[in-house]
Structures are given as structure tokens and as C-alpha cells.
Amino acid sequence: MDRNQIIGIVLILAMLVGYQYLVPKPAPEKKPAQQTQTSKPKSASSAAAAIDKAEQPLDSAAARAQFGDFASAATGQEQEIVLENNDMKVTFSTLGGRVKEVVLKNYKTFDQKPLVLIDKESSRTVLELPTRQGKVDLHQLYYQTDAQSGPVGGQPKQISFRATTGCGNAVEQVYTMPAEGYVLGYDLKMNGLNNTVAGQNIRFFWEDKMKQYENDFMNNRRAATIDYLTEDENFDKLKESDASEEATLEEPVQWFAIKHKYFLSAFVAQNTPLQKATFKALVNPGDSIVKTAIADVSLPIADVQSGKGQYKFYYGPNDFQLLGDVAPEFDQNVYLGYSILKPINKYFFVPVFSFLEKFISNYGLLIIALVVFVKLLLTPLTYRSYVSMAKMRVLAPEINEIKERVGDDMAKQQSEQMKLYQEVGVSPLSGCIPVLATMPILFSLFMLFPNLIELRQKAFLWAGDLSTYDAFITFPTIPFIGSHLSLFTVLMTASSIAYAYYNNQTTPTQPGPVNMKAMSYVFPLMFMFVLNSYPAGLTFYYFVSNIVTITQQQLIRRFVDEGKIRAILDENRAKNAKGEGKKPGGFQALLQRQLAAADEARKQAEEAQRKARPKK
DSSP states (O other): OOHHHHHHHHHHHHHHHHHHHHSOOOOOOOOHHHHTSSSOOHHHHHHHHHHHHHTSOOOHHHHHHHHGGGGGGSSOOOOEEEEEOSSEEEEEETBTTEEEEEEEEEEEOTTSOEEEEEOTTTEEEEEEEEETTEEEEGGGSBOBOOOOOEEOOSSOEEEEEEEEOTTSOEEEEEEEEOSSSSEEEEEEEEESOTTTBOSSOEEEEEEEEEOOOSSOHHHHHHHOEEEEEETTOOEEEOOOSSSOEEEEOSSOEEEEEEEOSSEEEEEEESSSOBEEEEEEEEOOTTOSSSEEEEEEEEEOHHHHHTTOOEEEEEEEEOOHHHHTTTSTTGGGGSOOOSTTTHHHIIIIIHHHHHHHHTTOOOHHHHHHHHHHHHHHHTHHHHHHHHHHHHHHHHHHHHHHHHHHHHOSOHHHHHHHHHHHHHHHTOOTTTTHHHHHHHHHHHHHHHHHGGGOGGGTTOOBTTBSOTTSOOEEEEEEEETTTEEEEEHHHHHHHHHHHHHHHHHHHHSOOOOSSSOHHHHHHHHHHHHHHHHTTSOHHHHHHHHHHHHHHHHHHHHHHTTOOHHHHHHHHHHHHHHHHTTOSOOOOHHHHHHHHHHHHHHHHHHHHHHHHHHHSOOO
């Protein structure tokens, strides 16, 4: 790099830093959801008021006024029933007949505490039944059950909660605890309540103050959201950001999921979809809560009265391998990238990763095996790319001769080079296509690794958790870098620069206004700032990939004889001179025609200028 290029790069970086500090930031746009940060939304306030009111003692008159026919179930003694399988422990309460706490037994928080996905302090629910005497929150009633706490055996176990009216009619909530897994069946039944129910839909309100389970709080906050699937199977979600978001849907939804970075709390309708859905993800910038997620939906009363009030809760990891059988499109909760990249992750990387897990327990070694496997598959493309570069090296003396003969006329240089390529039968794009073919793989992994729960809390070398950055060095916050330096990212950057150096030694300089050899050293440094806070597993993959690529090209180099390539090019030149050579087709022919047309236009312009000059 010459002095002007270095000065230019420094000035650009200085402008970027100056822009961050000197340009005034616009005032934040006020959104309806953000305005509710200082006070709870109306639906949340009414739900909280209903729950707080339930905690106050009631006399018989007050109970009758508030709960109507359910007054006899408005008082009682709370009991807890705990059921557990190998994957989760669920605590049910007779107060509300609802799930009070869920502990995921196979996972820990970032500070190695039990991962409590749902508890009394963070999760509040309302199940509001419209009756002829007013609305009754079924989660404020005391239910009867004969279930006992204990482990679930080899078969699913049912637990039934029943709240009766004075006339002997009842509301029944039945849960089915699986023998394994995270799907909790839920049936809501109305027995003999046709004269009590007003005929309107049942409101289900769920407020979850989302806890921090991973070490990077701001990354947790950005990832926290609510996903949902509409009736016509269109997957959507609230925007993942560090600001408040909300959506009110006209179309019914089949399910919704309160999504942490790696865990889900979801509600699924098995029959008629949920009506009048409103979803909110609220942020209080000064709060230690990641986000407050609010889901407000209606359960069709016709389903419940006809015995079709069948639903499912999912409390568990956001693991692609587990979600496919929960509900339609439920595996979309795991983000696998843009639509063009998603098939690569879904049908290649995820199955390959799952296959390697069966044989390799160390995830650092697994990533190395994944790199080697991918590089072996791409060997034909890598070989073809190297041969193309070898051809360009062989032609380098003739290209330099063209530059000396033509001078600084770039259009003329390109035209003459295309003629040379045509004479010897070389396509300048043949070296680019293999490289471009590998780009979707790199971008697919860029999307996949931050969402792979398999890497969560898996240690390798100095990285204690491959699903987040390895803070090898920490320091006060620095613009563009943050408060830490990831050693895997530094190694990735160093290997990228080493690969660029190696590649530049074997690649002839291409004409153009930009020195691509110099830029090949700048890009790795730019990506170091971008990837410094990305998962250590991703930067480790890129680091190993660079090392394997250099090794692979060194091996290929031993099998490529540039003398034979020179002979083949000379033979092609002789054939083309006799008209026996293969004519270029496709994009190369189009490019050649465009360059020829540009050269002809240039000649005509020069001739017109020559004729327009006054004669002396």
C-alpha cells in the first residue's frame, strides 16, 4: 500500500469515528408501545389488578358479587403438585389450576443457577370467562384435585383441576405431563355451564417478565420477542430490537411463543385458532428485566363448550431438532437465515451438525470436523479456482506488456485483455465462480451459529461458552470494539490476513481504480470489529476454515504444473488462429461484445474530436 492509500484509509476511519460523536442523534420516534414504559398497558393493568384483588380475603357477599355462581370456589387453601420427567419439573397450583413454575432440568443460567423459565414472580396469567353475571377470572378460583406429586413414569400422566359452582356444574382444567420432552397438554372443559356462560370468547392474558439467561444482557434484549403463526400459516414475529414493539392482529393465530434467545414459552391451539391477538414486547431501559412480553388472545367458547378446547404449552429449549413435532411451522422459532440461505442450514448444516454430535462430544473438535467435511466437499471448486489463478499467472507477462503498450487507457486495456483471453481460451470468470459458490455457505453459518443452542455453555480451550464471545481481555468500552477483545476473533483476523498475503503472492495484479490486493488486508480488520461480539464458535469456525484453506491450496499446488498450463494455452492460441478453437459463449461472449462496442464508441468519439479540431 502506498502513502496515499494509507492516508485515505485513515481519513475514512476518522470520518466514521467523528460521525458517531459529532453528528447530533435524532430524537427517538415515539411509538405507542414505548409510551407505555412508565405505566402498564390497560390490559396489563386490569390483569394485574385482578390478580392483586384475588390475594385479598373475601367474605361471602364479596365473593358472590365478584364470582357469581363460582363464589364457592373463590376461597380455599392453595396446594402445590409437582410433576417431573427427565427434562423438566412443573409445579401446578390449586389456586387457578395453573402452571406456577417450570424448571428446565438440563439447563443452567449463565451464572450456573437453575433455569427457571416460569415462576410466580415473573409470570402472570388471566383466564377470563364471560358469564351472565359478569366476567370471572378462572385463575383466581381454588380447584380440587386428587393428583399427587411425583416423577412421571414411562407413560404420560394426567392431572385434573376442577372448580364447581353452587349447582354442581364445573370448570375443569386437565394437564398431560409427558414421559419425556417439553410439551404439556392442556384441555379446558365446561361441564353443565351453558346457562352460566354468556356466549362470548374466553380471554387468555399472559404477562411474562423475561429473565436474563445468557451473559450478554443487551444481546438477550435484542433477541427477546414474540413469534406467532397466523391461521393461513404465515410465520411472523415482533421485531427483534432493544426497543418496545407491539402488534394487534386481525387474523387469528395458531400459536404464539414468548421467545428468549435460546428458550421458548409457547401456547398452541390444536383446533380453532386464537382470536383477537395482541402481542407486546415492552422495554424499560433502566430495568434489569430483559423485556416484558404480553400476549392477549381469545379462546373460542364454542370449542370449549363442545369439548374441543384442546391446547398445548411448550416450555423448553429453542432447539430445531425438537420443535418440528410441536405444531405447524413451529421450528421457525429457530432463525436459520434469509429465505435463500435457509435451505442450506435446514437441509445441510443442521443435519450434518446433528450427525457429528453422535460421534464427537467436544464441540470445538466437532467444529473442526465440520470445517474439514465442508472443505472436502468444496475441493473440486477450490481446485478449479486455483487452476484459474495459475492460468492468470502464466498470462501475467503478456498482460503487463499490454499495459505498457496501451498506457493508462483502462477501456483499451480491458478490451485488449479480453482479446488475449479469447486467443488462449481463458475465461476470467472461471476463478470467480468457485469463490462466489462458497459465499452462501459462509453467510449461512453467519446466520446459524448465533442461534445454535447446541453450542450453549459448551467450553473449548479458553472459551467457556461457544455460543457467546470469548472475552479474553476486558477493558473500558471503546467505540467499534466494545468492552472486550475476543481471542478467537483476533486469530480469525490474523489467519485471514495470512491467507490474503499467501493469495496475493500467487495472484497477478488486476487493473482497476481500486488496489484489491491492498483491500484484501483491510477487510479482515473491518470484520474483526463486526465479529468481536459474535459467538466464539463462529469465529473459531472461520479461523479453522482459513487454516484448512491455506493447507488445501498448498496441497493442490503440488499437483498443478504451470508448464503444462502454458503449453495448453499456446495450443489453444494456435487452434483459435486457425479458426478451430471453441468460441466463447454465455456471459463471456456478452462481456466481449460490450467491450468491443465500447471500444468502437471510443474510436468514433476520438475520430469526431479529431475532425472537429480547426485546421492550422
